[in-house]
Amino acid sequence: MTTTLSPREAPAEAIPGKRHILLVFAGLMVTMLLASLDQTIFSTALPTIVGELNGVDHMLWVTTAYILASTIMLPVYGKLGDLIGRKGLFIGAISIFILGSIVGGLAPDMTWLIIGRAVQGLGGGGLMILSQAIIADVVPARERGKYMGIMGGVFALSSVAGPLLGGWFTEGIGWRWAFWMNIPLGALAIVTALFFLRLPKVDHAVPKLDVAGMGLLALASTGLVLTTTWGGTTYDWDSLLILSLITATIVAAVAFVAVERRAAEPIMPLHLFTDRNFNLTTIAGLITGIAMFGALAYLPTYLQMVTGANATEAGFLMIPMMAALLISSIGSGWLVSKFGRYKWMPIAGTVIVGVALMLLSTMTPTLAIWVLCSYLAVMGVGLGLSMQILILIVQNSFPNSQVGTATASNNYFRQIGASIGSAVVGSLFAARLTELLSERMPAGGAGAANSFTPAMVRDLPEAARQVIISGYNDALTPVFLYMVPLVIVAVILLCFVTEKPLATTIERDILPETLETDGATYVRLESFPGRATNTPAETNRQAEPAASARPAAAN
Numbered sequence: 330m331t332t333t334l335s336p337r338e339a340p341a342e343a344i345p346g347k348r349h350i351l352l353v354f355a356g357l358m359v360t361m362l363l364a365s366l367d368q369t370i371f372s373t374a375l376p377t378i379v380g381e382l383n384g385v386d387h388m389l390w391v392t393t394a395y396i397l398a399s400t401i402m403l404p405v406y407g408k409l410g411d412l413i414g415r416k417g418l419f420i421g422a423i424s425i426f427i428l429g430s431i432v433g434g435l436a437p438d439m440t441w442l443i444i445g446r447a448v449q450g451l452g453g454g455g456l457m458i459l460s461q462a463i464i465a466d467v468v469p470a471r472e473r474g475k476y477m478g479i480m481g482g483v484f485a486l487s488s489v490a491g492p493l494l495g496g497w498f499t500e501g502i503g504w505r506w507a508f509w510m511n512i513p514l515g516a517l518a519i520v521t522a523l524f525f526l527r528l529p530k531v532d533h534a535v536p537k538l539d540v541a542g543m544g545l546l547a548l549a550s551t552g553l554v555l556t557t558t559w560g561g562t563t564y565d566w567d568s569l570l571i572l573s574l575i576t577a578t579i580v581a582a583v584a585f586v587a588v589e590r591r592a593a594e595p596i597m598p599l600h601l602f603t604d605r606n607f608n609l610t611t612i613a614g615l616i617t618g619i620a621m622f623g624a625l626a627y628l629p630t631y632l633q634m635v636t637g638a639n640a641t642e643a644g645f646l647m648i649p650m651m652a653a654l655l656i657s658s659i660g661s662g663w664l665v666s667k668f669g670r671y672k673w674m675p676i677a678g679t680v681i682v683g684v685a686l687m688l689l690s691t692m693t694p695t696l697a698i699w700v701l702c703s704y705l706a707v708m709g710v711g712l713g714l715s716m717q718i719l720i721l722i723v724q725n726s727f728p729n730s731q732v733g734t735a736t737a738s739n740n741y742f743r744q745i746g747a748s749i750g751s752a753v754v755g756s757l758f759a760a761r762l763t764e765l766l767s768e769r770m771p772a773g774g775a776g777a778a779n780s781f782t783p784a785m786v787r788d789l790p791e792a793a794r795q796v797i798i799s800g801y802n803d804a805l806t807p808v809f810l811y812m813v814p815l816v817i818v819a820v821i822l823l824c825f826v827t828e829k830p831l832a833t834t835i836e837r838d839i840l841p842e843t844l845e846t847d848g849a850t851y852v853r854l855e856s857f858p859g860r861a862t863n864t865p866a867e868t869n870r871q872a873e874p875a876a877s878a879r880p881a882a883a884n
Contacts, residue, residue, distance in 0.1 A: 398450025407737020478662020618746025
């Protein structure tokens with residue numbers, strides 16, 4: 330005979346209330362600020378940094394090194410968070426990020442600057458992904474929209490503050506403070522996490538790490554980024570090195586899939602790709618990453634070189650885009666939480682991003698500043714409507730025991746898009762700029778451009794300055810138009826997303842606990858601690874006997 334006992338209740342302190350959620354959220358906001366500031370603070374400082382360190386030809390690596398390192402680590406943090414819990418990983422990621430900031434702050438040349446950015450990326454990969462997964466630990470999907478909308482708003486605010494701080498540091502106490510400021514801010518984030526970040530404990534045995542999968546994923550990611558960075562610029566596409574990189578990337582990717590099919594705890598489980606919404610939003614996210622980072626990574630440089638704005642002014646010129654992103658991100662999150670409808674938002678947002686790219690491709694050196702700012706605002710509205718909602722769709726498609734892995738895998742492909750976008754746009758921009766300056770400047774002048782800073786350009790004679798300005802404009806603006814067909818593909822894919830109802834509770838795995846005594850088998854169904862709510866319907870569902878026990882119970 331089999332009898333079903335009523336489930337044990339989770340400890341009272343494990344059921345998060347509103348105060349607990351707000352304390353957790355406060356800790357996440359500090360970390361989001363840390364991560365998002367670092368992604369934007371170098372945008373206005375970068376032209377001066379590479380000019381002082383004589384490394385304009387390595388400029389794209391300051392951005393690409395961070396993105397590549399953080400991309401490789403995304404699935405690692407996501408999987409380990411599901412296996413061993415997120416709090417310790419969260420604090421470790423912040424510590425690695427601080428170490429990278431110290432290396433970058435002390436960098437004597439471009440090599441060490443890039444190394445520092447790479448170390449920052451190793452930690453930074455955990456800051457964003459763990460923040461998004463931690464929210465899923467304590468907030469149901471239906472209510473999660475407004476919290477994730479605010480997260481997007483913090484990114485928008487820091488995207489304004491970052492360029493402004495970068496400009497202020499560059500023109501004042503020095504660009505190295507863009508690294509030094511991370512130390513006290515990171516320490517504050519660690520203290521906040523230690524005291525406020527209280528999460529459900531994960532009771533697992535020692536995890537079986539997918540070391541082979543991690544290594545192969547790192548090789549494939551690195552090969553892809555190096556191919557897109559060097560191909561057609563530093564090396565010809567048919568050169569031995571580029572062909573070898575392409576071959577190595579394909580081999581590593583195929584080997585990765587083979588390893589994941591057999592791994593006990595795959596870092597990127599292949600069953601994720603059997604979910605329609607995951608596939609559609611992941612491809613759309615990859616395209617969004619290409620468009621967003623490809624377009625935005627070099628806009629501050631464009632603004633300084635073409636409009637004559639200094640670093641601080643270039644930061645102010647980015648405000649319209651970030652203000653629009655802030656409003657649309659928070660507004661879309663509120664609408665999702667109130668009405669539960671979300672499919673139309675990423676579709677509309679991606680369409681608007683495409684329109685913004687078309688507008689940006691028409692920029693000229695004589696374009697009025699207010700018109701340029703309005704183009705940027707259009708881009709902000711599109712990004713705010715789409716970015717956070719795509720993550721919410723993914724999280725709503727999987728149980729909480731897999732939410733970290735699913736979120737990280739989705740973000741991985743978005744970051745791959747960011748890597749490709751930054752690398753391809755940077756490569757096309759740098760190659761085209763060198764070609765144009767070689768054509769338009771006197772012999773030897775193009776080589777000197779490798780050390781140009783915005784201040785130096787402003788002090789050039791008018792004729793030479795106009796050559797530089799037109800070169801920057803004509804090198805960058807066509808690239809925006811090249812990305813529009815990709816965005817159209819993303820819009821079409823998002824039209825096929827299935828709008829599943831958003832969960833109103835946090836579903837945990839149900840574990841059967843079996844007790845045999847006096848010839849009878851008792852089955853206790855118990856949920857993991859940390860369940861947000863426990864409605865009567867869910868309690869009844871938990872109390873049902875296991876499928877294998879039902880025949881005995883019926884007898």
